[in-house]
Amino acid sequence: MSSPSIAFVCASNNPRILAENLLRSPAIASGAYPLEVIENAASATQAYNLGLDRTKADIIVFLHHDVYLPLGWDDLLRQRIAEVEAVDPNWALLGAFGIAMDSRAYGPVWSSSIDFIAGLMPLAPVPVQSFDELLFVLRRASGLRFDAGLTGWHMYGTDIVCQARAKGLGAYSVALPLIHNDGYKETLDANFEAAFRYMARKWSNMLPLKTPVVKITRSARDLYKWRWNLWRSRKQRRAQAAPDARDPRDYARACGWMDLRPSLSAYAAERVSDRNTS
Structure with a gap:
């Protein structure tokens, strides 16, 4: 089976x-993959x-410009696709950070x-109910598109997962380490x-829906609670945040993520060993 073609899309x-x-x-930077930048x-x-x-x-990777x-x-992405296809050939979406059906958050991503x-x-x-929009991956054959009625820049990571679930298509969190230099x-x-x-x-x-930010319910109580907590914690959050003007490679190095290829090689060797001993 030939390897799927991959492109990146960024607003x-x-x-x-x-x-x-x-x-x-x-x-x-290598130019190995098409990148569509949609401006303004x-x-x-x-x-x-x-x-x-x-x-x-x-395969289309939708991601933020501060990632x-x-x-x-990219090699790790191909590995994750193969892992998902082994359990669900009809998958639609993969994400780097998502909320599972039990409301636990899966990454890992550095922010x-x-x-x-x-x-x-x-x-x-891990099957999910929502994605953080920093990065998620869509399989074109799923036929999914984004809801033009959802204006602005929020919740589309949850909406596209709900669309997949409504069609009986799989949406999963998989380990795709990255740096989100969002500030x-x-x-x-x-x-x-x-x-x-x-x-x-x-x-x-489908309510309630747990997103990476807030729980969506029929009333706006959770929205107002989240907004109050956001305002109350602003000084602490400001002090905690790392500078987003810093080179993201510094953060990748600190996380041990400068080069993901050694981990791929180790993973492949483990799989060979598992097959030989089974």
Whole structure:
């Protein structure tokens, strides 16, 4: 079976952030994969549908412009795809950070906004109810597209998972270590509440839905509670955050993620040994 073709799609409104993070990623800098950068789009769903139409690749990676992918990340992605296909040939989505059906968070990803590695390590693909939008992967054959009615820049990682679940297609968290150089955020814009209410109406039969940020329910109680906690913790969060102006490779080095290829080699050797002793 031939290896699937892969393309990357990124929505960006800041050339500096793009250049200092995503474009430094070895897989992107090498030119080995197509990269569609959609600039200054009105919404994430508009940008990503346009990116989906501009590439014909079998696998499309949607990611933020402040993400850095360590050396060997693309090979690791191919390995994760093979692992998922071994248990679910009809999969639709993979994500680097997701919320499982039991509400546990799976990564691992490093974020400068919190200055630590977030998410449990999935030892096998974990079915999820939502993704963080920093990076997720779509299999074109799934036929999924982004809901143009979801305006702004929030909740589309949860919506696309709900679409997959409604069609009986698999969405999984898998281990794809990366650096999210997102920096401190005081709060989220006004479109966040609009996205919350849109999702609560659209997916009322699936509620409650736990996202990486807030639990979506029929009432807005959890939204207001989250907003209050965000405001109350702002000084602590500001002090905790790492500088996003720093080279993401420094953070990758500190995490032990500068080169993911040795771990791939070790994994392959273990699988051979397991087969020989079984």
